[in-house]
Amino acid sequence: MLHLSSLFHGRRRRWLYGLFSLILAFSIGLTNVIPAHAVSWFELLIRGAQIIQLSRISDQQEVELGSQINEELIKSGQAKIYPNRALTKYINNIGQQLARTSSRPNISYTFQVVDDRSINAFATMGGFVYINTGLILKADNEAELASVIGHEIGHIVGRHAIEQMRERAIAQGVLSTAGLDTSQAVQIGVELALTRRNSRQDELEADRFGLENLTKAGYAPSGMLGFMQKLLEAGGGSTPTFLSTHPATSERIELLEQSIDPKTANVGKGLDKQAYKSQIRHL
Numbered sequence: 001m002l003h004l005s006s007l008f009h010g011r012r013r014r015w016l017y018g019l020f021s022l023i024l025a026f027s028i029g030l031t032n033v034i035p036a037h038a039v040s041w042f043e044l045l046i047r048g049a050q051i052i053q054l055s056r057i058s059d060q061q062e063v064e065l066g067s068q069i070n071e072e073l074i075k076s077g078q079a080k081i082y083p084n085r086a087l088t089k090y091i092n093n094i095g096q097q098l099a100r101t102s103s104r105p106n107i108s109y110t111f112q113v114v115d116d117r118s119i120n121a122f123a124t125m126g127g128f129v130y131i132n133t134g135l136i137l138k139a140d141n142e143a144e145l146a147s148v149i150g151h152e153i154g155h156i157v158g159r160h161a162i163e164q165m166r167e168r169a170i171a172q173g174v175l176s177t178a179g180l181d182t183s184q185a186v187q188i189g190v191e192l193a194l195t196r197r198n199s200r201q202d203e204l205e206a207d208r209f210g211l212e213n214l215t216k217a218g219y220a221p222s223g224m225l226g227f228m229q230k231l232l233e234a235g236g237g238s239t240p241t242f243l244s245t246h247p248a249t250s251e252r253i254e255l256l257e258q259s260i261d262p263k264t265a266n267v268g269k270g271l272d273k274q275a276y277k278s279q280i281r282h283l
């Protein structure tokens with residue numbers, strides 16, 4: 001005690017008081033559950049720059065956020081990654097080819113297979129794309145599968161998830177003038193990944209980007225139209241999940257028919273059914 005008190009003199013004393021109160025405040029901050037909308041300036045200070053301005057998010061921040069959403073999706077078991085290296089490598093190869101020829105080739109992309117037999121695919125942000133095993137099985141060839149991946153990349157190119165995150169944060173009253181707290185952004189990102197219903201406008205834009213991307217990567221554009229028509233017909237009373245999260249199907253088909261020249265529809269790679277079957281034989 002005596003020893004310690006001798007330290008509490010002059011500048012040193014003030015400095016130590018400061019340090020102790022900082023440690024105290026920090027431990028209070030850690031043990032108390034503070035409602036996220038009431039995050040204090042002090043907490044923000046010790047957490048560092050963890051507030052995101054969605055309106056001017058940098059590529060690096062977006063990739064980091066996408067990575068944290070990915071971690072949470074996997075950790076919580078909401079996205080169960082299919083544990084097959086060869087298949088993941090195959091899907092990732094297709095995705096990386098498309099990413100390179102997309103209108104947003106400068107960020108890193110991660111393509112993962114989700115162990116889920118429902119026919120669906122989704123993208124979050126910062127290059128994270130997920131394809132269900134059910135959708136891989138539904139496609140008849142690589143061009144069809146690539147068209148879906150291209151469409152999902154289109155959502156990332158159009159930064160659709162960021163805009164939806166902004167809207168959701170406003171609706172939940174958690175967007176402050178300073179921005180959005182990272183942990184809440186991750187939480188909203190996870191919700192959106194699983195339940196998002198894309199707007200008609202976003203769908204049409206993702207199709208436009210996707211078709212352009214598919215063609216540039218050398219795939220036969222017919223894959224996109226073919227797969228979309230197949231989904232619509234597949235219904236049999238139950239709508240494939242992909243169509244409920246990616247609406248406006250008949251309008252999309254119509255626009256694709258107008259955009260694809262029948263003369264060149266089948267020009268390009270990815271139409272070999274047998275080769276595709278062999279690539280996905282692990283499923």
Ligand code: ZN
Nearest residue numbers: 198203206246
């Ligand atoms: Zn979509």
